[in-house]
Amino acid sequence: MKKLLVATSLCVASISASAVITVPKYDAAAGQKIVEENCAACHGMTGTSVVPTQPNLGGQNVRYIFKQLRDFKTGYRINGIMQGQIATLNEQDLANVAGYYSEQKPWGAFAGNPATAEEAGKLFLGGDKKRGVIGCAGCHDPKGAGNAYAAFPRIGGQHAEYIGLQLKMFRAAGREDDVAKDQKRINDAAKEGEKGMMQVVAARLSDRDIKILSQFVSAVH
Known part of the structure; x- marks a missing residue:
């Protein structure tokens, strides 16, 4: 103890x-559409990944997901696949994706x-x-x-x-x-x-x- x-x-x-991470007000429905096109292949539509080297995201806290996406976007965290997938997304899009995944059922x-x-x-x-x-x-x-x-x-x-x-x-x-x-x-x-x-x-x-x-x-x- x-x-x-x-x-x-x-x-x-x-x-x-x-500093505590501030997440813009998000639209989970808009995030779902982005997930379908950009994220589901690796992380699953509901955030349960079938690829063991890729993280589960369902039910993850929204601040963490948003920070990681923003870090990939700025190059502070490096991963070629992630940076390619979010290259065209703006900060609001990132918040929408983070919000959508955070609202999914947590993985087991x-x-x-x-x-x-x-x-x-x-x-x-x-x-x-x-x-x-x-x-x-x-x-x-x-x-x-x-x-x-x-x-x-x-x-x-x-x-x-x-x-x-x-x-x-x-x-x-x-x-x-x-x-x-x-x-x-x-x-x-x-x-x-x-x-x-x-x-x-x-x-x-x-x-x-x-x-x-x-x-x-x-x-x-």
């Missing part, structure tokens, strides 16, 4: 260090890996003080529900493959690995040139940590 409180306090500090959960669930659960809830790893639950909620106010995503039940990929991209950025820009993710920081919480934490994770955490998170609900 003490570890979770520490992680939560650090999470609160990271919220206060960055996977089975996870029982063999490593206890070990991963300790890391998820309390982190590892010896290595300076902060528990995920402080920002993402003990049940993986996220924090809608702070635009921290719901991660419980998300595809393990997607979670693992994002952690590795945050780690590459946090460690300043010599890899291509599209293999790094820096948009957890308030602005370019800084290191956000995800980069700092992921930089201290091993490949095994990432694997068991991803499997654990996929089963949290």
Whole structure:
């Protein structure tokens, strides 16, 4: 419990260090039309993706989805497919898409890996003080529900493959690995040139940590 409180306090500090995301008033019906044309092939019409490297979006908090779409649009988060799909969309369109997906039924959960669930659960809830790893639950909620106010995503039940990929991209950025820009993710920081919480934490994770955490998170609900 003490570890979770520490992680939560650090999470609160990271919220206060960055501006709260403001989403324009959205039109979910207009968003649905855009989703049909631009998004459904990868993320599903209702936000449940059949591609494990692509995230589920149904029921995700609207601030998070909007921020990610805007970051793709500005190039702060890099993904060639995403940037191509939203190239012609304006900020209102992005808000409409975010609003539509946020109103869909939340996705479910996977089975996870029982063999490593206890070990991963300790890391998820309390982190590892010896290595300076902060528990995920402080920002993402003990049940993986996220924090809608702070635009921290719901991660419980998300595809393990997607979670693992994002952690590795945050780690590459946090460690300043010599890899291509599209293999790094820096948009957890308030602005370019800084290191956000995800980069700092992921930089201290091993490949095994990432694997068991991803499997654990996929089963949290």
